[in-house]
Amino acid sequence: MNIQDILAGKPVTGLPMGHYIDGCFVQGSSGRMMDSFDPGRGTVFAQFAAGNATDVDAAVASAREAFETVWRKTPAAERARILLKAAELIRANAKRLAIVETLDCGKPLNEALGDVNGAARSFEYYAGACDKLQGDTFPLPHGYLGYSVYEPVGVTAHIIPWNFPISTTARGLAPALAAGCTVVAKPAEQTPFTALLLAELLSEAGLPDGVCNVVTGTGAEVGAPLTTHPHVDQVTFTGSVVTGQKVMRSAADNITRVVLELGGKSPVVVLNDCDWEQTLTGVLGAIFENAGQICSAGSRLVIERGIRDRFLEELVARTKTLTIGHGLRDPQFGPVNSQEHLSKVAGFIDRARERGAEILTGGAITADPETGQGWFYEPTIVADRPCDDELVQEEIFGPVLTVQVAEDAAHALELANDSKYGLVAGIYTQDISNALSLASEIDAGQIYINEYFAGGIEVPFGGNKFSGFGREKGLEGLKSYCKVKSVAARIG
Template sequence: MLTQPDSLLKYLTDAKDLGLPQGHFIDGEFKAARSGRTMHSEDPGRGEAFANFARGDADDIADAVSSSRKALAVWRKTPPAERGRVLARTAELIRRNSERLAIAECLDSGKPIGEARGDVSGAARTFEYYAGACDKLEGSTFPLPSNYVGFSQFEPVGVTAHIIPWNFPISTAARGMAPALAAGCTVVAKPAEQTPFTALLLAELLTEAGLPAGVCNVVTGTGAEAGAPLVAHPGIDHVTFTGSVATGGRVLRACADNVTRSVMELGGKSPVVVLNDCNFDSTIANVAGAIFEHAGQICSAGSRLVIESAIHDRFVEALGKKAKAISLGHGLRSPDMGPVNSALQRDKILGFLDRARDRGAEFISGGRSSPNTESGKGYFIEPTIVANRPEDDELVQEEIFGPVLTVQKADDAEHALHLANCTRFGLVAGVFTSDFSKAHQLARDIDAGQVYINEYFAGGIEVPFGGNKQSGFGREKGLEGLKSYCKVKSIAARID
């Protein structure tokens, strides 16, 4: 197994040894697109194509949905304990193939190899968690009169569609596929065209673990040509979507035509609330990690620092020094921070920064693009901190999805709460304080689906995740995520 950075560098110029698939995964095997078309995936660290994959369309989607509908009859009747064994074997296979998956994720998404390895480990843990939940789905009994018996039971919702984003391809695929399969549903997944490979490899490992053919299908291609036909297909019973508010709105309109149920995770503009009595050094590290991990391309990134005024100057100065010390580079070289995912994403982020500069914003650090120091190529942006901005500023209100932290100065905890809630998003929030009572008051009153106290990104697969307001609805992860793929049937019978 490759574990040292130097042994990974051959993949900078040649990814053939990874054996990346080129076709869709349908009916338990890789298949070329019906049209015969392909497209390429870029390595963001070099700004160059490194592999080709199938460019699917509505015909391929129809094949995949048909396959999953046929397989549903088998999988939903598979004993829950056996479903659990398949998922447990999948977790073990992910761990056994972890380095191959991590390298593919690194090349596809641009994130540092250490972060990619963590994502792969998390995917294995996700399958492990839901493997143990397969035979724990229990209904309820109802307190009816003595001559009646009433109870409820969970049933799989059916064929589920999964639209997987480019920022966390294997993590997001796992957190949707695993509970869907645990509940007895079948899966048709469409990974982002920027990052197709780990979803395909995951489907292959599921089959190796004993999943019947057709239970998990993966179709690659663009959102317009493959994603739109998938969410609009009348054979789909549920859609799990992770992406932007604008695209999510289009997905919801397509779901409405067929009255298809859905879970929507639509991003955020999450506040990190720092009070005067925080643990200074620990909070500095957490605030930096919250925004600069994966170059800020995380729906739940802590992209707004809401900080009490008494420690503002000292804290922002120290944070700026930490940001300036962050190393940039290709993910396989194990830098502190890798590139953003594409030229399009880089230019979008720079547009936000240029407009802020025109408005007179002060940059504590960064603010510009920065090419790969080894090759002069790739889509890199300096770790950026923008000084105190008013709450109606674009940098405060809009999701940038890059390594850009906007500071908001608060007079006190009450003002900090107001600032934390001042956007249309409500995905997550962080609170840093030594005052237990204040921490929980803020956690209670901040409008977000999840609140971290004194550790950003605290928790794991056990903790439900999802947003409020325009961050979406429904929950993934935890047992709540499992219930998303179930429908409840109530049965009442007269027995005298």
């Protein structure tokens, strides 16, 4: 794929147009197609299959057959070999995957390349864990033997969001496959292609037919029948709270296990003694990476009053210098994913203005300065909102940073926890004792200290409160796809 040809308006070729079921691309049962839009231009660049319950049934049947007859019986070392090969193939195809990711979701190309490399690392990490998944023994009385084993849960369904398509697909598929589970993935209808390409690469790496299946289409026509399917053993969902609640209700009828990674309204706590340059860089990236379309974005700046004015002056100045443009030109700041989402983000700021909010920078719909096209919203900072304000309490999922002023560290803790969400939090201070004290008291699934988005696939990730439950990434993520069997035997 040639970037300049794409930017010049030439057709994008080489994209899959069907579902991936039982080891090959197949036409959808309905024959209907859906448009995929390039957010950087706001125009259609490709089409994909519009799936339905019939396609879901075929994918689940394929996954069930592969689980019962092949994959659960495949030696752990062989599963590891296949996942390692998949990591190699992802890296070998990194440029192509990143271009497709940028076209699908809009993010700058360098960010997309980072996501692709992260996906490769996910398969690499869990390849190394395949043959280390071992149980325990129990100290029973003489004459008895007790032990436990980890077994794969079975067929797993993965509902993938549109903001990090290849990253989220990989962080769910890699541990599921490592544990011996089979997969049916449903990518977001806005961003279907990298999940399909990833499934193809897994087959090329040696994954048996039926072990990984991908069905594209809408949540109503594909997601709903997948989460209610009686032969699905676990659902991993990443997305909004409202949809996550629906997934829980749907899964309840069949007592299907669920892992939910939902929304966030994450605080970045900045104390007076912070490292200035480190903190400015961290706060900027925490909210404006991927145009703020990150569940764990640092969307609330909780800052001590002593440095509030000087810090915001510099933060606003740096925000104004961010370059905006089509993701394939690799700007510092890209578009939001859809026209619908652009209107949603704009609505939050329009209502804030009506309430008298002070917009320090940004606050308007804009476009790619080179073409006048695309779905862009200016990087926005809103000053000093009260705790009950909509901008403080509701997830915007866009490039909007809301400021809250704290009188001291204790007040900062109070503000940080004043949310129905509990996904992540950031802390910037050079006093490590203070940092660790705050980390122990903030109610969130993951805490970053002096570097936002620190860590990687090795670190368990997930939320508390309305941000969901269950953990992905790390060894905890591997255990999410296992069930524990205990055995107790009288031997004497």
